[in-house]
Amino acid sequence: MDSETKRAIIMENYMHPTNRKRMEEEEYLKVNTNNASCIDNIDIYIKFKDNIIEDITFEGEACAISISATSIMINNLIGKTKEEALKYIANFYNMTNNEEYNEDLLKEGVVYSDIYKQGNRKTCATLPFRGLEKAILESLK
Amino acid sequence: MNRADFPLLKQDIIYLDNGATSLKPKCVIDKMNDYYANYSANAHRGDYDLSFKVDQEYEQTRELVKEFINAKCLEEIVFTSGTTESLNMIINGFFGNLLEAGDEVLITTSEHASNVLPWFRLVKKLGIKVNYIPLDSNYYVTMENVKKSITDKTKVISLAGITNVIGDIRPIKEITKYAHDHNIFVVIDGAQMVPHVKTDVTDLDIDFLAFSGHKMCGPTGVGVLYGKKELLEHLEPINLGGGMNESFDSPDTVYLKPLPTRLEAGTPNIAGVIGLGEAIRYLNKIGFENIVKEEHNLRKYLIDKLLPLKHIDIINIESDSGIVAFNVNNIFSQDVAYYLNKYNICVRAGNHCAKILKSSVGVTNTVRVSLYFYNTYEEIDNLVELLSDYDKIVREMI
Ligand SMILES: Cc1ncc(COP(=O)(O)O)c(C=O)c1O
Numbered sequence: 397m398d399s400e401t402k403r404a405i406i407m408e409n410y411m412h413p414t415n416r417k418r419m420e421e422e423e424y425l426k427v428n429t430n431n432a433s434c435i436d437n438i439d440i441y442i443k444f445k446d447n448i449i450e451d452i453t454f455e456g457e458a459c460a461i462s463i464s465a466t467s468i469m470i471n472n473l474i475g476k477t478k479e480e481a482l483k484y485i486a487n488f489y490n491m492t493n494n495e496e497y498n499e500d501l502l503k504e505g506v507v508y509s510d511i512y513k514q515g516n517r518k519t520c521a522t523l524p525f526r527g528l529e530k531a532i533l534e535s536l537k
Numbered sequence: 538m539n540r541a542d543f544p545l546l547k548q549d550i551i552y553l554d555n556g557a558t559s560l561k562p563k564c565v566i567d568k569m570n571d572y573y574a575n576y577s578a579n580a581h582r583g584d585y586d587l588s589f590k591v592d593q594e595y596e597q598t599r600e601l602v603k604e605f606i607n608a609k610c611l612e613e614i615v616f617t618s619g620t621t622e623s624l625n626m627i628i629n630g631f632f633g634n635l636l637e638a639g640d641e642v643l644i645t646t647s648e649h650a651s652n653v654l655p656w657f658r659l660v661k662k663l664g665i666k667v668n669y670i671p672l673d674s675n676y677y678v679t680m681e682n683v684k685k686s687i688t689d690k691t692k693v694i695s696l697a698g699i700t701n702v703i704g705d706i707r708p709i710k711e712i713t714k715y716a717h718d719h720n721i722f723v724v725i726d727g728a729q730m731v732p733h734v735k736t737d738v739t740d741l742d743i744d745f746l747a748f749s750g751h752k753m754c755g756p757t758g759v760g761v762l763y764g765k766k767e768l769l770e771h772l773e774p775i776n777l778g779g780g781m782n783e784s785f786d787s788p789d790t791v792y793l794k795p796l797p798t799r800l801e802a803g804t805p806n807i808a809g810v811i812g813l814g815e816a817i818r819y820l821n822k823i824g825f826e827n828i829v830k831e832e833h834n835l836r837k838y839l840i841d842k843l844l845p846l847k848h849i850d851i852i853n854i855e856s857d858s859g860i861v862a863f864n865v866n867n868i869f870s871q872d873v874a875y876y877l878n879k880y881n882i883c884v885r886a887g888n889h890c891a892k893i894l895k896s897s898v899g900v901t902n903t904v905r906v907s908l909y910f911y912n913t914y915e916e917i918d919n920l921v922e923l924l925s926d927y928d929k930i931v932r933e934m935i
Contacts, residue, residue: 406935435871435887435902457901459871460935517875 402507405468410460413467415453419443424451425535429527431519436462440527444535447477454524461520465508469524472503478532485525492518538831538910539823551882551916556701556729556860556907558751561816565754568815569808580807581780581798595807598814599797602761605817606746607737612766612796616810619760620728621651623747626762626800627724628655631745631772632693638664641690645670645678647700652726656695666690675855676703680711687715693722698730702888702905703853704860706734713742722768728752732909733832733858735825738763750809755816759809762800769796776802823910831910832859838914839906842921849924852903859908865930870902872934873924879933880923 419426419441430437438456442449452470473481488505490497494512508521540546542562552560578588580595602614617623636642642656646669659665670686673679678696694716699706713723724745730736731746732753738746746763750756764772774781774793781802783792793799820828836859843849843863852862865873870886877884885905906920924930 403935407931410935457869459869459875463869464935 397506397509399510402509405504405507406460406464409464409467409471413454413463414470415451416455416463416467417453418455419451419453424453425531427527427531429523429530431462431523436520436523438462438466438524438527440466440524440531442528442531444478447479449473449476449478449481449532452528458523459520461508461511461517462523465521466524468504468507469528472505473528478536481528481532485529488525489522492522538827540911540913542819543911546911549881551880551919553906553908553912553916553920554883554885555752555909555912556905557885558757559732559754559909560911561756562754562819564819565756565812565815569756569812572808572811577808579804591807594811594814595805598810598817601814601817602763605821606731606761606763607739608763609739610766613763613769615762615764615769615797615800616805617747617760617762618758618806619749619751620649620726620747621749621760623760623762624651624724624726625655626772626775627745627747627764628659628695630775631764631768632722633659633663634771634773636663636665636692639690640665640692641688642667642693642695643670643683643686643691644668644695645672645700647672647676647702648695648697649701649726649728651728652695652697652724665692670694670696675705676853677705678707678712680708680715683712684715687719687721691719691721693724695724695726697726697728698736699733699858699860701729701860701907702862702903704729704856704858704862704907705853706730706857709741709743713744717742729858729860732820734829744768750813750816753816754819756806756809756812759806759813761813766796769800772800774800774802778802780804828910832908833857835859835908835912835914835917836861839908839917839921842917843924846921846925848927859912861906861908862903863906864903865924865927868930868934870904873904873930876930876934877920877923880919882920882923884920 424441424443427440436458438454438458441453443451452474454466473484484501487497487501491509492511499506511518511521543560544563545560576587576590578591580591583589583592599611599614603611608614642665644667656667660667668686670678671682694712696707698709709725716723722744725743727736727746727748731748744765749760781794781799783794785791839861840854843851848866850864864870874884874886887902
């Protein structure tokens, strides 16, 4: 994917993110995720149905990278099993750490493939994934 | 002004985050290196020449600080690790023993966390109340609002001399006069004030003052607690240990040293204190009239250039210090900071540790430019040029 396409996908997901809404319904689990070193702060609402992630929404204030990453996460992980989601997240972390990862699996998540070069923005991209990961691991306990 | 004094400015960097910390001039760095390289003995232990020199340099800084803020005597100057420690010592060690349930402390919503959280602890511990002096439409503290906020339960007014978000200078002298007429103590968080305007604790009649070395061309990890001597006498040391005691044969026979040593337990930040002394000499040489004038002119220049930009919302058009807080329409402050960082411009994005500001200003985050005397008009031109092109910001912020 060339850098112009990546840019366009990030901007589209930032300007018009998927499912940016608070969910008060009881079946939604709420997790907060924030970055200690900056001001990104997002609440993620997740609905599990048995082993499946049936829905994810979010609300909060964060930078373009965090918001777009949240939207892309939502686009790619709704309907997945918890295990599939964890695998996706692990691959995403590998990409942001400049380690080996499965490009096909990440789909449009690869728009952040260069983010490891910007140390201070890496945590912006991983922010929503850390929240979702926490929720999944909790639910598996 | 004086750019050649700052080694960091040899790099291609525009540093506009002086509210967070200032740059260090070469003379301060050299002075600290000299200590570490040539006489790095302990202080207050002087049985030999090296250690005697340490004592001399260390205590000379105390003299310099005393003159710098015009305290009445050396006992009123205590070295700490910074504003945060000074405020915690004042609030816990003095007010923690004095205040009772129902007593009221007045602060504002634009105070730094260091002047909020220690008070919150006393709320929990003692049942005191923290009340907020309302800010006016410019987010200023006015005398009228101070008077309105005082009740017969008010015991303390604790304010930043200059805030780190808005940069407004508080009317301290009027506040202390009125407060003292009503038997109220005044604590001033001087972190942003002492580096930028002449602070005369005697003229202002401040009861306690806290400030940090690192925001005034000095090193990190060193700061000052000033207190009127008769009050400091009642400040209970939080740290007990070496250096601050006279003798301790048993728990019943512990005798502490007089002020200020009693409040400086353990080996202090010697290099830091000595470096702070050099920073004060340096600022004295430049002179506060010149610092104030330069910052004022720079700020006015920046505001005049930002005002015509329709996509920029300046939070504090009016303000007397070098702080300008703003937002770019529909762009998160952190993205603006990242964008500027691509051009080696350092600004701060965030809530600037004043998390409760939201209730007053209605925004949680801003971009903050904070100027110091070594900034230049060309740097501001550079900044404004980058900010004037909205599409470029959007294009390059990721
Ligand atoms: C108004 C104000 N108070 C307190 C502090 C805390 O200072 P320090 O971190 O040096 O203890 C700061 C520094 O950011 C400040 O701006």
